[in-house]
Amino acid sequence: MVVGKVVGSVVATRKNEGLVGSKFMIVEPLSNMSANGRIVAVDNVGAGIGEIVLVALGSAARIGCDMANAPVDAAIVGIVDNSIGLMED
Amino acid sequence: MVVGKVVGSVVATRKNEGLVGSKFMIVEPLSNMSANGRIVAVDNVGAGIGEIVLVALGSAARIGCDMANAPVDAAIVGIVDNSIGLMED
Amino acid sequence: MVVGKVVGSVVATRKNEGLVGSKFMIVEPLSNMSANGRIVAVDNVGAGIGEIVLVALGSAARIGCDMANAPVDAAIVGIVDNSIGLMED
Amino acid sequence: MVVGKVVGSVVATRKNEGLVGSKFMIVEPLSNMSANGRIVAVDNVGAGIGEIVLVALGSAARIGCDMANAPVDAAIVGIVDNSIGLMED
Amino acid sequence: MVVGKVVGSVVATRKNEGLVGSKFMIVEPLSNMSANGRIVAVDNVGAGIGEIVLVALGSAARIGCDMANAPVDAAIVGIVDNSIGLMED
Secondary structure (H helix, E strand, O other), X not given: OEEEEEEEEEEOOEEOHHHXXXXXXXXXXXXXXXXXXXXXXXXOOXXXXXXXXXXXXXXXXXXXXXXXXXXXXXXXXXXXXXXEOOOOO | OEEEEEEEEEXXXXXXXXXXXXXXXXXXXXXXXXXXXXXXXXXXXXXXXXXXXXXXEOHHHHHHOOOOOOXXXXXXXXXXXXXXOOOOO | OEEEEEEEEEEOOEEOHHHOOXXXXXXXXXXXXXXXXXXXEEEOOOOOOOOEEXXXXXXXXXXXXXXOOOOOOEEEEXXXXXXXXXXXX | OEEEEEEEEEEOOEEOHHHOOOOEEEXXXXXXXXXXXXXEEEEOOOOOOOOEEEEEXXXXXXXXXXXXXXXXXXXXXXXXXXXXXXOOO | OEXXXXXXXXXXXXXXXXXXXXXXXXXXXXXXXXXXXXXXXXEOOOOOOOOXXXXXXXXXXXXXXXXXXXXOOEEEEEEOOEEEXXXXX
16 A cells, blocks of 8 residues: 555546446645655545545456455555654655 | 546457446546546546546446446546646646 | 567466466557556467567456466456557657 | 565555555666555555565456455465575576 | 566565465566556466566456455566567557
């Protein structure tokens, strides 16, 4: 997983039916995380813009969030409220 | 998922039989997205060149688009018609 | 998927038994594709050196090419014979 | 898998229910490893901060650690206590 | 798959039980391969340090090497003994 900040959201009226009802948030991974840019993630925990969240990638996002048959490859699965060493070098 | 722009298409007459009937679009992810170049994605929503789309990657593309047995690792699963913070820093 | 050029091949006499009979081609993705170097892909369509091909990555390569139990993470699944916008900026 | 050092941890009170009870460690992959930044991994072996660990990524993390239905894409699966050539060029 | 050179090995006494009995080799992908650093791969073919090997990544490593329930995301699946164009530009 990676930790990032919710920086926006995306709306797609015309979409795959497995995505109907999902909220798509734009997450900016923290700069020291294993990612090379922003991720569009389905919100599984009610995250808002500005929050620091935990994002699961790949099949974990679908299967772990009861969307096994949806075309989802990233999901916000936690809201970070405490950490040790998150931004230290 | 990543958001990108449809910039072209690819035709392959000789191909795996699981791909027959699929349209292959070339998607250029937005520059701030987690991707390091263009992706060839099967079109699942009727996207056209120039449209801004949502692309699912990995097993999500096959399984979420009713192509579970096809060699597909990327699919256009939505057409973006509204967003907050998509291109902001 | 990514589009690339077949630039060579690899032979491994000692290998996992699920790979016996497979041809391993070296594919150089086009420079604007989402890849950061060459991929060794099983040939599923009879591609030759110098051809421009479509490569599927990840579980799609195994499952989509009737090699579900083989240790294969990349497969050539089409030969590109036409395209729009493939190399444009 | 990649080898890295445990450099911190993350707490998320509000999270996907499949993650309840898991410990989330921040792992900094060694600089020569195939990774481009820190990974948040579920701890499967009782690793502490400062330890050098083996991290499995992708579906292997869920399925190999008896968390097949949890949104987990990285797990610490071993503590490295000996190596040959780990940091050599 | 990627081609690389076996440059070392890792020992983890404390580890996930699905990994007991596996040998963990450090593979340095060839510089023109699609990888951004060294990979720790389970040895499926009896590879030794210095050998040039074929490495399968992701679910292919587990499923293709009869370790479907182990937290393994990379495996050495062949020893390269011949090639065309492997290191050419």
